[in-house]
Amino acid sequence: MALDSVKRAQETPEERQPYAELGMKDDEYQRVREILGRRPTGSELAIYSVMWSEHCSYKSSKVHLRQFGTKAPESEALLVGMGENAGVVDVGDGWAATFKIESHNHPSYVEPHQGAATGVGGIVRDIMSMGARPVAVMDSLRFGGADQPDTRRVLPGVVEGISHYGNCLGLPNIGGEVVFDPCYIGNPLVNALCVGLLRKDQIKLATAPGPGNKVVLFGARTGADGIGGASVLASATFEDESQAKRPAVQVGDPFMEKLLIECCLELYQADVVVGIQDLGAAGVSCATTELAAKGTGGMRVDLNLVPLRDPSLRPEEILMSESQERMMAVVTPDDIPAFMAICDKWDVPATVIGEVTDSGRLVMTWDGEVIVDIPPGTAADEGPVYERPFHEPAGQAALNADGPERLPRPADLRETLLTLLGSPNLGSKEWVTSQYDRYVRGNTVLAQPADAGMLRISEAMPGAEETTRGIALATDGNGRYARLDPYSGAQLALSEAYRNVAVTGAKPLAVTNCLNFGSPEDPEVMWQFSEAVRGLADACRTLGVPVTGGNVSFYNQTGSTAINPTPVIGVLGVIDDVARRVRSGFPEAGLRVLLLGETREEFGGSEWAHVVHGHLGGLPPQVNLEAERALAAVLAEAAARGLLEGSHDLSDGGLAIALAEACLSRGVGCTVTLPGDDAFTDLFSESAARALVCVRPDAFDAFAELCVRHEVPCSGLGLTGGDALVVEGVLDVPVAELREAHTSALPRVFG
Amino acid sequence: MSAARVGVVTFPGTLDDQDAARAVRLAGAEAVPLWHADHDLKGVDAVFLPGGFSYGDYLRCGAISRFSPLMTELIPAAQAGLPVLGTCNGFQILCEAHLLPGALTRNEGLHYICRDQRIRVESTRTAWTADFADGQEIVLPIKHGEGRYVADAATLVALEGEGRVVFRYAGGNPNGSLNDIAGIANEAGNVVGLMPHPEHAVEDLTGAPSVDGRGFFTSILKRLVNA
Numbered sequence: 001m002a003l004d005s006v007k008r009a010q011e012t013p014e015e016r017q018p019y020a021e022l023g024m025k026d027d028e029y030q031r032v033r034e035i036l037g038r039r040p041t042g043s044e045l046a047i048y049s050v051m052w053s054e055h056c057s058y059k060s061s062k063v064h065l066r067q068f069g070t071k072a073p074e075s076e077a078l079l080v081g082m083g084e085n086a087g088v089v090d091v092g093d094g095w096a097a098t099f100k101i102e103s104h105n106h107p108s109y110v111e112p113h114q115g116a117a118t119g120v121g122g123i124v125r126d127i128m129s130m131g132a133r134p135v136a137v138m139d140s141l142r143f144g145g146a147d148q149p150d151t152r153r154v155l156p157g158v159v160e161g162i163s164h165y166g167n168c169l170g171l172p173n174i175g176g177e178v179v180f181d182p183c184y185i186g187n188p189l190v191n192a193l194c195v196g197l198l199r200k201d202q203i204k205l206a207t208a209p210g211p212g213n214k215v216v217l218f219g220a221r222t223g224a225d226g227i228g229g230a231s232v233l234a235s236a237t238f239e240d241e242s243q244a245k246r247p248a249v250q251v252g253d254p255f256m257e258k259l260l261i262e263c264c265l266e267l268y269q270a271d272v273v274v275g276i277q278d279l280g281a282a283g284v285s286c287a288t289t290e291l292a293a294k295g296t297g298g299m300r301v302d303l304n305l306v307p308l309r310d311p312s313l314r315p316e317e318i319l320m321s322e323s324q325e326r327m328m329a330v331v332t333p334d335d336i337p338a339f340m341a342i343c344d345k346w347d348v349p350a351t352v353i354g355e356v357t358d359s360g361r362l363v364m365t366w367d368g369e370v371i372v373d374i375p376p377g378t379a380a381d382e383g384p385v386y387e388r389p390f391h392e393p394a395g396q397a398a399l400n401a402d403g404p405e406r407l408p409r410p411a412d413l414r415e416t417l418l419t420l421l422g423s424p425n426l427g428s429k430e431w432v433t434s435q436y437d438r439y440v441r442g443n444t445v446l447a448q449p450a451d452a453g454m455l456r457i458s459e460a461m462p463g464a465e466e467t468t469r470g471i472a473l474a475t476d477g478n479g480r481y482a483r484l485d486p487y488s489g490a491q492l493a494l495s496e497a498y499r500n501v502a503v504t505g506a507k508p509l510a511v512t513n514c515l516n517f518g519s520p521e522d523p524e525v526m527w528q529f530s531e532a533v534r535g536l537a538d539a540c541r542t543l544g545v546p547v548t549g550g551n552v553s554f555y556n557q558t559g560s561t562a563i564n565p566t567p568v569i570g571v572l573g574v575i576d577d578v579a580r581r582v583r584s585g586f587p588e589a590g591l592r593v594l595l596l597g598e599t600r601e602e603f604g605g606s607e608w609a610h611v612v613h614g615h616l617g618g619l620p621p622q623v624n625l626e627a628e629r630a631l632a633a634v635l636a637e638a639a640a641r642g643l644l645e646g647s648h649d650l651s652d653g654g655l656a657i658a659l660a661e662a663c664l665s666r667g668v669g670c671t672v673t674l675p676g677d678d679a680f681t682d683l684f685s686e687s688a689a690r691a692l693v694c695v696r697p698d699a700f701d702a703f704a705e706l707c708v709r710h711e712v713p714c715s716g717l718g719l720t721g722g723d724a725l726v727v728e729g730v731l732d733v734p735v736a737e738l739r740e741a742h743t744s745a746l747p748r749v750f751g
Numbered sequence: 752m753s754a755a756r757v758g759v760v761t762f763p764g765t766l767d768d769q770d771a772a773r774a775v776r777l778a779g780a781e782a783v784p785l786w787h788a789d790h791d792l793k794g795v796d797a798v799f800l801p802g803g804f805s806y807g808d809y810l811r812c813g814a815i816s817r818f819s820p821l822m823t824e825l826i827p828a829a830q831a832g833l834p835v836l837g838t839c840n841g842f843q844i845l846c847e848a849h850l851l852p853g854a855l856t857r858n859e860g861l862h863y864i865c866r867d868q869r870i871r872v873e874s875t876r877t878a879w880t881a882d883f884a885d886g887q888e889i890v891l892p893i894k895h896g897e898g899r900y901v902a903d904a905a906t907l908v909a910l911e912g913e914g915r916v917v918f919r920y921a922g923g924n925p926n927g928s929l930n931d932i933a934g935i936a937n938e939a940g941n942v943v944g945l946m947p948h949p950e951h952a953v954e955d956l957t958g959a960p961s962v963d964g965r966g967f968f969t970s971i972l973k974r975l976v977n978a
Contacts, residue, residue, distance in 0.1 A: 163863050170766030170767075258764055258804075347763060440766050440767060442769060442770035443957055445957055
């Protein structure tokens with residue numbers, strides 16, 4: 001077909017264009033025509049359609065996400081906030097950490113292995129582009145019911161994809177979640193988190209300043225990956241069905257990504273990078289428009305220079321290709337030789353494809369003809385913004401009224417414990433996590449099944465300043481709580497991640513989030529979204545932890561049925577002396593077992609209601625942010641003073657599950673007496689702001705004093721020891737029997 | 752006396768080089784970085800080939816690495832007695848380079864496995880195991896997808912008969928290795944390859960819940976000092 005140049009676009013103003021096929025609305029297309037004063041070329045249409053997509057422009061979520069900024073708490077730790085590739089926080093001693101969580105839900109359903117693998121690859125490049133060395137990954141995974149046939153297709157593929165890609169990259173996988181619920185059967189959630197470390201003065205930003213500076217594309221060659229709908233632009237006419245559709249799912253090469261990591265770190269060390277951006281969704285379109293928009297404002301690119309894996313690609317396809325393992329850097333002309341030498345050392349192909357200008361225009365050529373000539377900010381920053389209508393779902397009041405009070409209480413609490421402990425959501429996740437390398441790089445202090453992952457900072461980058469500090473990370477989410485009340489559901493997810501970081505002895509510092517919802521065009525889903533964002537922003541302010549970035553994933557629905565709203569929250573914390581970290585189980589006999597926090601009768605959305613009764617109704621547990629804050633303060637101080645021998649968060653399944661997990665950790669049992677008058681509530685309620693700790697008898701007074709000072713309720717339960725979990729007068733289960741129930745949960749389904 | 756110098760090799764895709772260098776340093780030796788593309792062993796006293804996915808494991812694990820410039824130097828040096836330890840991908844490379852017999856194939860269960868594994872020390876007559884006791888059980892992490900040791904019957908008989916099976920899995924064979932073999936040595940005992948990772952078991956704070964990996968480094972350092 002004829003090349004659709006700017007000149008041709010001016011000459012054929014009325015040519016029909018396939019904007020609707022590319023997901024653009026009539027008024028969006030009209031706006032592009034107004035911006036350009038003519039119809040867009042095919043290449044320009046490619047750029048605008050993808051940059052203004054929900055995924056890239058956040059057009060439905062933007063008006064809500066602003067609260068993360070307007071309600072942000074004062075934080076001295078925040079170095080780079082939302083809007084960059086990832087947020088950066090100060091972790092002390094000249095070090096900074098950058099972290100972010102992102103979804104790869106839809107690709108992981110279509111092609112579980114590659115979908116999940118490229119999810120890891122993408123988030124790792126986001127972290128690299130901040131100037132950091134990626135140091136660990138985590139994955140928050142949600143699947144349909146464990147016994148549903150499609151889960152047996154999706155889960156093994158997703159785990160294998162993460163395992164293969166992450167292990168080949170040499171990044172330890174230190175935590176995350178695996179959750180099953182039938183609501184995810186057609187929409188699994190694959191949320192990948194990466195954390196990186198860098199020196200505070202070495203932060204890189206996605207910007208292209210300085211006219212005359214060169215634009216370098218480096219990493220893998222560009223192929224037809226992930227072009228999806230863009231192929232319509234390249235076919236002879238868009239009615240032409242003969243042209244095969246290009247594949248929509250990208251394929252990853254972790255070996256190239258590992259080379260890219262080492263190559264980038266050497267480039268940063270040599271100080272030959274002015275600005276850098278990874279190529280993710282929307283590939284070259286996104287990287288060029290965003291770099292140019294944040295820099296001097298202009299850029300000239302010769303698309304013929306993009307190295308191709310498939311020489312038949314048309315410019316529209318090159319612009320939209322989502323080929324993996326690619327980065328774009330802005331480099332001064334003087335530094336180009338040094339830049340190229342480092343890429344060459346790591347066998348990373350690198351090509352100068354253009355340069356920065358002060359024209360205020362992004363201009364691209366193909367075969368010498370201008371095919372793109374746009375103000376880059378209009379694509380990158382000035383996309384459409386929608387105030388989508390929202391209202392409370394029709395059945396919400398009835399759902400909230402159908403509380404768990406009507407459910408019959410169990411007669412045999414021993415059996416209830418074993419049933420829950422052997423259920424897919426509470427059973428051991430070793431079937432999954434044993435496929436991940438948790439040791440590589442040698443800085444893993446805590447990894448799954450610990451409440452939070454923890455890393456030593458000091459040896460993360462050779463030659464950098466010594467420090468005793470460490471970072472801790474946890475992710476949490478609970479779709480059932482959020483379905484019952486999205487406002488408090490989001491707050492409970494944050495509370496749990498915050499608490500999981502706190503029980504290790506670390507101080508929570510900052511938040512990332514992955515907001516997984518159904519269609520924003522459904523006002524009931526939009527209500528869930530707006531409530532969850534409002535809840536999260538309010539809670540972040542109260543807890544003093546700013547949101548540094550994240551990702552929104554909409555359209556997680558099959559037909560008109562959306563998933564449970566699932567905000568997944570990641571919290572990063574810092575511990576001053578990593579050697580003081582606290583592990584989650586009972587390490588030895590003779591320790592006092594204590595329950596911190598207040599237990600109420602709270603079973604709405606609980607694991608017990610879910611597993612035993614298949615019930616979802618009522619209200620989730622009460623949120624108590626002040627109590628979370630006080631609990632975290634107690635745990636941090638107790639850890640720093642060496643008062644804690646073990647510390648474990650109470651969440652799904654309540655005290656019973658926490659006790660069982662603490663016994664299983666190193667095979668040390670315990671004998672406890674319940675503090676309340678209702679054993680069922682004491683054992684299985686899911687009240688928030690609670691933790692189970694164990695202390696040496698000689699440390700008890702000091703610890704109790706600390707609890708009094710912070711007004712954290714502390715109940716003595718009993719002592720560690722023996723080879724059974726004994727709850728006086730209620731149940732007595734040998735640790736071996738607990739272990740059998742716990743470890744057989746997933747192998748029973750997945751082999 | 753200057754510290755012993757142990758080379759740590761980095762191929763494209765090597766992952767555990769930082770860990771290997773740290774373990775060498777913690778043992779009191781100097782870790783000398785060796786680059787795959789150099790024809791230069793930098794006069795080191797011993798060499799550590801760490802784990803990873805060199806060259807992306809393309810073709811076969813270790814199959815491309817064995818042809819690297821550095822390996823063309825290392826192979827004759829090892830044949831002449833230079834102590835060499837290969838862990839995981841390093842073990843695979845040593846087999847591909849024919850410094851050790853046999854091959855490592857896909858785990859029996861077809862899954863990658865990362866776990867803390869009990870290992871029995873079967874030979875203390877190598878350069879890297881003299882500081883252990885014969886029959887001693889140690890705990891080291893394993894983390895691999897292709898660690899199933901295979902060799903023809905005659906090779907297995909020779910390895911067993913000559914006491915060259917250095918490590919055996921205890922408490923369950925994780926990958927289907929023949930004779931539960933976790934690691935082997937060459938005839939002279941200077942070249943040892945094993946799937947488990949001693950470099951991830953040298954510190955209390957990090958890695959596996961054991962410091963049994965230290966024995967490899969104390970063994971080689973004593974040998975180098977006494978040489």
